[in-house]
Amino acid sequence: MDPKLGRMASSLLASLLLLEGGMFSPSSPPAGLLEKVFQYIDLHQDEFVQTLKEWVAVESDSVQPLPHLRQEVFRMMALAAEQLRCLGASVDSVDSGFQQLPDGQTLPIPPIILAELGNDPKKPTVCFYGHLDVQPARREDGWLTDPYTLTEVDGKLYGRGATDNKGPVLAWINAVSTFRALEEDLPVNIKFIIEGMEEAGSVALEELVRKEKDRFFSSVDYIIISDNLWLTQRKPALTYGTRGNSYFRVEVKCRDQDFHSGTFGGILHEPMADLVALLGSLVDSSGHILIPGIYDQVAPLTEEERKLYKAIDLDLEEYRNSSRVERFLFDTKEEILMHLWRYPSLSIHGIEGAFDEPGAKTVIPGQVIGKFSIRLVPHMNTSVVEKQVKQHLEHVFSKRNSSNQMAVSMMLGLQPWIANIKDNQYLAAKRAIKTVFGTEPDMIRDGSTIPIAKIFQDSIQKSVMMLPLGAVDDGEHSQKEKINRWNYIEGSKLFAAFFLEMAKLR
Numbered sequence: 001m002d003p004k005l006g007r008m009a010s011s012l013l014a015s016l017l018l019l020e021g022g023m024f025s026p027s028s029p030p031a032g033l034l035e036k037v038f039q040y041i042d043l044h045q046d047e048f049v050q051t052l053k054e055w056v057a058v059e060s061d062s063v064q065p066l067p068h069l070r071q072e073v074f075r076m077m078a079l080a081a082e083q084l085r086c087l088g089a090s091v092d093s094v095d096s097g098f099q100q101l102p103d104g105q106t107l108p109i110p111p112i113i114l115a116e117l118g119n120d121p122k123k124p125t126v127c128f129y130g131h132l133d134v135q136p137a138r139r140e141d142g143w144l145t146d147p148y149t150l151t152e153v154d155g156k157l158y159g160r161g162a163t164d165n166k167g168p169v170l171a172w173i174n175a176v177s178t179f180r181a182l183e184e185d186l187p188v189n190i191k192f193i194i195e196g197m198e199e200a201g202s203v204a205l206e207e208l209v210r211k212e213k214d215r216f217f218s219s220v221d222y223i224i225i226s227d228n229l230w231l232t233q234r235k236p237a238l239t240y241g242t243r244g245n246s247y248f249r250v251e252v253k254c255r256d257q258d259f260h261s262g263t264f265g266g267i268l269h270e271p272m273a274d275l276v277a278l279l280g281s282l283v284d285s286s287g288h289i290l291i292p293g294i295y296d297q298v299a300p301l302t303e304e305e306r307k308l309y310k311a312i313d314l315d316l317e318e319y320r321n322s323s324r325v326e327r328f329l330f331d332t333k334e335e336i337l338m339h340l341w342r343y344p345s346l347s348i349h350g351i352e353g354a355f356d357e358p359g360a361k362t363v364i365p366g367q368v369i370g371k372f373s374i375r376l377v378p379h380m381n382t383s384v385v386e387k388q389v390k391q392h393l394e395h396v397f398s399k400r401n402s403s404n405q406m407a408v409s410m411m412l413g414l415q416p417w418i419a420n421i422k423d424n425q426y427l428a429a430k431r432a433i434k435t436v437f438g439t440e441p442d443m444i445r446d447g448s449t450i451p452i453a454k455i456f457q458d459s460i461q462k463s464v465m466m467l468p469l470g471a472v473d474d475g476e477h478s479q480k481e482k483i484n485r486w487n488y489i490e491g492s493k494l495f496a497a498f499f500l501e502m503a504k505l506r
Contacts, residue, residue: 033184033500034435034496034497034500036182036184037175037178037179037182037184037493037496037497038493038496040178040181040182041174041175041178041489041492041493041496042489044178044181045485045489048170048174048488048489048492049150049152049157049485049488051083051170052150052157052159052162052166052167052170052488053149053150053159054079055076055079055080055132055161055166055170056148056149056150056159056160056161056162056166057148057149057150058072058075058076058079058148059072059134059148060072060073060075060076060132060133060134060161060196061073061133061134061135061136061137061199062110062133062134062196062197062198062199062200063133063135063136063199063200064136065099065101065105065107067107070107070108070110073110073132073133073196073197074108074110074111074196076110076132076133076196077093077110077111077113077132077194077196078093080113080132080169080194081093081111081113081115083173084113084115084173084192087117087173087176087177087180088117088180089115089116089117089190089192090115090116090117091113091114091115092113092114092115093111093112093113094111094112094113094114094208095111096109096110096111096112096197096203096204096208097109097204099197099200099203109197109203109204110133110195110196110197111196112193112194112195112196112204112205112208113192113193113194113195114191114192114193114212114216115191115192115194116189116190116191116192116216117176117186117189117190117191118186118188118189118190119189119219120189122506123186123187123188123189123503123506124188124189124221124222124424124502124503124505124506125188125189125190125191125219125220125221125222126188126189126190126191126220126221126222126223126224126425126499126502127190127191127192127193127217127220127222127223127224128169128172128190128191128192128193128224128225128226129193129194129223129224129225129227129452129456130165130168130169130172130192130194130195130225130226130227131165131169131194131195131196131197131198131199131202131227132161132165132166132169132194132195132196133195133196133197133198133199133200134160134161134164134166134199135160135164135199135477137160137479137481141479142479143158143479143480144158144480145158145159147159147160147479147481148160150162152485155484155485155486156482156483156484156485157482157483157484157485157488158480158481158482159481159482160481161481162474162481162482162483163229163469163470163474163475163476163481163482163483164227164470164474164476164477164481165198165226165227167469167470167483167487167488167491168226168227168468168469168470168491169194169226170488171226171469171488171491171492171494171495172192172224172226172495174492174495175492175493175495175496175498175499176190178492178496179496179499186499187499187500187502187503188499188502188503189219190499191216191220193209193216198227198452202451202452205452205455206455206459209455209456209459209460210459213459213460217459217460217462220460220462221462221463222423222424222425222462222463222464222465222502223456223460223462223463223464223465224425224465224466224467225450225452225453225456225464225465225466225467226466226467226468226469226491227450227452227466227468228446228450228466228468228470229468229470229471229472229474229476230442230468230470230471230472231312231313231314231442231444231472232313232314232315232442232471232472233471233472233473234313234471235313235437235439235441235442236433236437236439236441236442236468236494237441237442237443237444237468238421238426238429238430238433238441238442238443238444238465238466238467239444239445239446239465239466239467239468240418240419240420240421240426240443240444240445240465240466241341241342241378241416241417241418241419241445241446242416242417242445242446242447242448242449242450242453242454242466243341243344243345243375243376243377243416243445243446243447243448243449244375244376244377244380244382244413244414244415244416244417244449244454245373245374245375245376245412245413245414245449246373246374246376246382246385246386246389246410246412246413246414247371247372247373247410247411247412247413248371248372248373248374248389248408248409248410248411249369249370249371249408249409249411250275250278250279250369250370250372250393250406250407250408251367251368251369251370251405251406251407251408252271252272252274252275252278252367252368252369252370252402252404252405252406253271253366253367253404253405253406253407254268254269254270254271254366254367254403254404254405255366255367256366256367257366258363258364258365258366259363259364259366260362260363260364261362261363261364262362264364265364268364269400269402269403269404270364270365271364271365271366271367271368271404272351272354272364272365272368274397274400274402274404274406275351275368275370277396277400278370278393278396278397278406279348279370279372281392281393281396282346282348282372282392283346283348286329287329287339287345289344289345289346289374290392291346291388291389291392292388292391292392293388294344294374294385294388295344297379297380297381297384298342298343298344298377298378298379298380299342299377299378299379301338301342305342306334308443309333309334309337309338310334311440311442311443312333312337312442312443312444313442314333314336314337316332316333316336319336322473337444340445340447341377341444341445341446341447342377342378342445343377344374344375344376344377344380345374345375345447346372346373346374346375347372347373347375348370348371348372349371349372349373350370350371351368351369351370351371352368352369352370352371353365353367353368353369354368373412374389375447375448375449376414376415376416377416378416378418380416381415382410382413382414382415383413385413386410386413389408389410390408393406393408394406394408414449414451414454415454416449416454417450417453417454417457417464418445419457419463419464419465420463421443423463423465424463424502424505425463425465425502426465427501427505428498428501428502428504428505429441429465429467429498429501431497431501432494432497432498432500432501433494435497435501436490436493436494436497437490437494446466450466453466467494467495467498469483469487469488469491469494470483470484470487471484471487474487
């Protein structure tokens with residue numbers, strides 16, 4: 001059989017199977033240029049999957065501070081830079097210096113790619129952010145297949161980095177390469193900023209963004225991030241906000257050494273008892289934070305926002321079953337989503353210095369450290385929250401009349417991010433989603449923290465949008481990470497349609 005006919009048959013069969021599985025189909029056939037673009041992407045989907053396979057094969061783990069893995073990240077960045085050059089982009093691989101590790105060793109930081117295609121002042125300029133480093137993965141951790149060999153099973157492409165974030169980065173490149181292959185003018189000017197240290201805290205990225213504000217980013221109108229997931233397995237989403245995070249440690253110390261409970265039990269202010277009382281004072285059984293003033297800065301709920309939650313497609317029973325939770329704190333879809341996205345939450349993470357091994361050890365820890373964090377929402381501020389937390393814990397501790405020493409510190413303070421969903425790029429993305437998937441997107445926030453969105457918003461002061469491609473069950477960071485072939489290929493079409501919609505709105 002002719003290879004092109006084989007790919008067409010494969011594409012048609014995959015589409016039929018996906019439609020049988022309940023996926024959305026386009027509301028109407030795209031016309032003209034868009035039709036040509038979609039046909040090209042369908043015909044070349046196997047090539048796009050093959051490229052993803054080549055990228056997944058690079059063990060670009062930035063988390064483990066090992067020289068050979070760091071070299072793999074460098075190799076991944078070089079591979080991406082070369083691919084962008086082949087598209088005709090001007091590419092600058094910016095040297096980012098060295099990373100100083102706690103054990104004294106240093107490792108080179110992978111270059112950050114700044115690339116651009118087109119500089120027509122009549123067109124909008126859209127900048128895409130992505131990362132090509134991954135979390136650690138080993139077959140023996142529970143993977144059913146080699147994590148660095150992209151493996152397709154029932155339309156699911158399994159492999160480390162498939163959805164986080166190599167697949168979405170390639171989907172954007174696929175969209176650009178399609179216009180190039182068809183010898184069609186790109187509807188927008190395109191820039192890329194791609195890093196290789198996101199999983200290790202985006203070392204050196206913020207400094208570069210600030211440094212390039214008046215050069216590389218001076219002509220940028222919009223920033224697109226595709227590094228999160230849909231709310232469900234089936235319905236596309238647009239993300240317009242994330243929570244921030246203030247991470248705290250509270251230390252209670254009597255002395256450096258532990259005590260024997262038979263010798264000292266009953267005559268000491270025990271550090272563990274003090275710490276348990278402190279941690280127990282932070283949040284009640286309904287999830288309500290007990291720190292005075294903590295809710296004062298939370299943005300009021302508007303009727304317009306309330307309507308967004310009502311429109312979101314979420315099956316509570318399915319969500320509860322997939323989470324393997326017997327009961328949530330709230331009973332309605334709206335309450336659950338609001339407490340995940342637009343209200344703060346406090347989580348207690350662990351206790352350092354406590355006896356946590358099997359068996360019975362009659363020890364009184366001489367020093368313990370509790371760790372907890374507060375997810376922040378607009379318009380909460382990390383410095384205000386830090387002050388409120390310290391005042392509250394100091395007050396609770398003083399009432400115990402303990403002779404121990406107590407110290408509170410904020411280890412991490414990341415601000416929340418929220419966008420204006422009436423910005424042009426949100427309107428363009430909605431139209432593109434309607435064209436490709438035949439449905440309106442869920443307008444969602446993310447309960448976690450994605451610092452880069454706030455960095456871009458504050459540093460460049462341009463509109464930032466998150467346009468996810470992956471389904472909720474993609475398992476980023478897990479032993480079953482995957483991206484559906486359908487999401488990857490239709491996502492490539494989505495980005496192409498988005499370019500055309502942005503051009504219309506100019």
